[in-house]
Amino acid sequence: MGFQGCVVIFAVRDLFYVYLYFLADSSLPEVYKGSSADPETFMNGRELMLSEEYSKIKNLLFFLSTPYEWLFYFLILILGVSKAFERWSESTSKFRILQTGIYLFWLSLLSNVVIFPFQYISYRISRDYDISTQTFSQWMKDELTDFWVNYLTMFIIVSVLYWLIRKFPKRWWLAAWALSVPFSIFMMFIQPVLIDPLYNDFTPLKNKVLEEKILDIADRANIPADHVYEVDMSSKTNSLNAYVTGVGSNSRIVLWDTTINKLTEREILFVMAHEMAHYVEKHIYIGIALYLAFSFFGLWIAAKLMKFIVSRHGEKVKVEKVSSLSSLPLFLVITSMLMFTISPFSNFISRYQETRADLYAIEMTGDKEAAISSFQELSRVGLSQVNPPLLVKIFRYGHPTMLERLIMLQEYEKE
Numbered sequence: 001m002g003f004q005g006c007v008v009i010f011a012v013r014d015l016f017y018v019y020l021y022f023l024a025d026s027s028l029p030e031v032y033k034g035s036s037a038d039p040e041t042f043m044n045g046r047e048l049m050l051s052e053e054y055s056k057i058k059n060l061l062f063f064l065s066t067p068y069e070w071l072f073y074f075l076i077l078i079l080g081v082s083k084a085f086e087r088w089s090e091s092t093s094k095f096r097i098l099q100t101g102i103y104l105f106w107l108s109l110l111s112n113v114v115i116f117p118f119q120y121i122s123y124r125i126s127r128d129y130d131i132s133t134q135t136f137s138q139w140m141k142d143e144l145t146d147f148w149v150n151y152l153t154m155f156i157i158v159s160v161l162y163w164l165i166r167k168f169p170k171r172w173w174l175a176a177w178a179l180s181v182p183f184s185i186f187m188m189f190i191q192p193v194l195i196d197p198l199y200n201d202f203t204p205l206k207n208k209v210l211e212e213k214i215l216d217i218a219d220r221a222n223i224p225a226d227h228v229y230e231v232d233m234s235s236k237t238n239s240l241n242a243y244v245t246g247v248g249s250n251s252r253i254v255l256w257d258t259t260i261n262k263l264t265e266r267e268i269l270f271v272m273a274h275e276m277a278h279y280v281e282k283h284i285y286i287g288i289a290l291y292l293a294f295s296f297f298g299l300w301i302a303a304k305l306m307k308f309i310v311s312r313h314g315e316k317v318k319v320e321k322v323s324s325l326s327s328l329p330l331f332l333v334i335t336s337m338l339m340f341t342i343s344p345f346s347n348f349i350s351r352y353q354e355t356r357a358d359l360y361a362i363e364m365t366g367d368k369e370a371a372i373s374s375f376q377e378l379s380r381v382g383l384s385q386v387n388p389p390l391l392v393k394i395f396r397y398g399h400p401t402m403l404e405r406l407i408m409l410q411e412y413e414k415e
Contacts, residue, residue: 001078001316009071016063020056024389028403037406039386042376051383054129058122059392065118066340072114073333077326082107083318086326100159103325108151112143119143126237129383134236142236145198157183158328165323173303177296184291188284192245192252205230205255210265214272217364218253221276228253230260239382242268244275263377266370270361277360283353290349294342302334343395350398358405359412368409375405 028038035041039048076082089102123139126132132139160179165172196202205211205228218225223244233241233256240259245252253275259268278284306322309330314320319327362371379386379402387403388396400408 001074005071005074009067012067013064016060019391020060020063020389024391026052026055026385026387026389028387032403032407035406035410036372036376037386037403037410039379043380047380047383050129051379051385054125054131054383055385055388055392057125059388059396061118061122061125062396065115066336068118069115070333070336072111073329073336076107076110077317077319077329080318081110082326082329086324089325096163097159100162100325101155103328104155104158105151107328108147108154112147131239131383132237133234138236142199149195149198153187161331162323162325162328169323173299177292177299180295181292184288196245200231200233200236202229202231202252202254204228205260207260210260210268213265213269214253214255217269217273218276220364221273221280223253223276223279225253228255230255230257232257234258234261240271240378242271242275244279258381262381263374264370266365266367267374267377270365270367270370270374273361273364274357277357277364278353280360281353281356283357286353290346294346298335298338298342301338302331305334306330340395347394347396347398351400354399355404355408358400358408362409362412368412372406372409375402375409378402 032038039051043051085103085106086099088106089099092102093099123132123134123136127134134142161172161176164175164179168175205214211228214228215225229252231254233239238258239256240262241256242259243254245254253272255268255272259271263271303322306327309317310319310322310327317330319330321327358371362368365371378384384402385392386401386406388401393401399405
């Protein structure tokens, strides 16, 4: 079974390599040649070449890393590694909470070691193509922070999840779904003030004239904000970004310093109006509602599949019962597969919301030229394909492609 799993992964690798490098078409349709959507009008020859190379490599890594993760969980199940971790935790402590912590630590550590090559390759590629500006030590510091933040979050989730499985053997998925609602809202509330500062330094925006103009847009959008925050990202990346995060009184308007340094004031105001549109149109709450719907059915399906697999193939996957900690990799691989399966639909919803935000920003600022130039600069700096292949768009893009965004601006002008 392990050999067959490896064969499948190699076959997937070869299929996506052939698709991305030989079959996929990312060329610009002839009708848009010479328009604002034509990358030849805002990228030089070297940038065009690098954007194609960088995009293909990053897309290939994406399509390889996900099934590679599935294979990892599959192998540690059938090889008995998960069972060995469970026995180790049980022999170390008689308290379930400590057993969970010990088991999860070794599983998380092994998972990070196995997946590290993909993460390092991605980092090196970003460095080579001048996207990342981090030194190796800075990057490793973020990786270690990631490990402990994810470990502590997973420790809470797994401890509660397996307590529910033992308490409600038949309806644990429903109880887990009910508890996921307040937990998700709580995480959204603490993210801006507790988690984000672990990675970056946030300071009030130094340009007070720009801050006043941004807050004026926020006031017109009825966003409760007294400050705009600037985050030092130039020490990590050359990419551009801005966002509005948090809920209620914890809302924060944040600008990367790279955005401040590389965009004009008009372009920054357009970008900020776009980000504020998500707050105005309640995309956060729509996202929560969709998450609740997906997680309800996802947990139900996961519960059914776990029960079926353990009852029929428990010996093969080395899991005696669903409530055993050794079943966690099975739960993780099932939920990961379900999330990958619905990603085309969730990405479609996200792209629709981003289009709505683009329209809102144009109407708020009335500056179509700034919208066009900001999209062009985002593509140029991030080495993004203007017209990515179809499968890449379906599975990776939560935003409209740059071709779609720039065409939309042309159509908006006509309307």
